[in-house]
Amino acid sequence: MFSKLLGIYILFFRMGAVTFGGGYAMLPVLRREIVQSRQWMDEETIMDFYALSQGLPGIIAVNVSVFIGYRRHKVPGAAAAALGMVSPCIIIISVIAFLLAGFQDNIYVQYALAGISVCVAALILDAVISMWKKGVKDIFGIILCLVMLILSTFTKISPILLVIACALLGVAAKRMKRDAGTRGDAA
């Protein structure tokens, strides 16, 4: 049990150490480590965790980590994942706060970060394409996806409201489909 928890901690530590830019930037690494290499869960499950994390209080990357950790080993797994995710931050930020004043103004750091952000954009694009293939299956999905894209780019509506609205729309759409189906059977 302890070694499994340590394994979860180390995995999330590693992912926390290479994620530049928070929740969504973590997605490509998660897909690689959790879905492809370890096959702990499928891509749809990760998407579900992201959707829920977006609608719950807290930092998205931490929420997703807790979901995955819990699915592996209940509450201890959740705690191990969350602590692993934040440990690199604590170490790196402490070092910068006390030893490397002006780190963020260094020109080479800025060049490196500019390169990384372009790369992260490409990685996110790759992840979005794969999510689109897995999660957007019909015209309802296409419309919902585009509407969310537009609303979240151009308005400041709280993501909580968007997520709740989409869950309700999902329930309503399935019910309408079912009703239409039963009517079709009767006729």
Added chain:
Amino acid sequence: MIYLQLFWEFLKIGLFAVGGGMATLPFLQRLSESSGWFPQSLITDMIAISESTPGPIGINMATYVGCNVAGVLGGITATLGTILPSIVIVTTVSRYLEKFRGSKIVDSAFYGLRPAVTGLIAAAGISVVQVSMFHMDIYQETGMILDIFDFKKLAFFVIAFAAIKKLKLHPIVYIACAAVIGVLLKF
């Protein structure tokens, strides 16, 4: 007891900040005013540092403020305060999720949530693309349409995306290469 106060203040931030790292900003501004622990100017430094280091931005900010207020132990306390609500809330949600897994209503909620989260992540990707590869600020100064585009970075984006699609390497490899290329080409 400064540690208890830090823990409590960041617990509140973890509980009420919804929608990712930048959502913690207004809370930190208020904390700066009400507690006098750190000046407003620290917040700008903190954003720059959080964005220049790996890890979720919200966590980096908590660690940085905690470190500045009460040393490394302060950083740890603030971070633990921020993630505790996530652990409690997300494990609770997970428990219900497992109980109702396969139920019609949960399934149909995810029928709406999956396309929605695809749209939300696409929006996050677009904002990264916009910030990293387009210079609206230069365009506003010069009025030259061509100044909007950073061709060096756009070319790198296309190459990076092609490499991700073709090679299927671990995302860390691309991120590390991107950092080196950023420095070499002076992004």
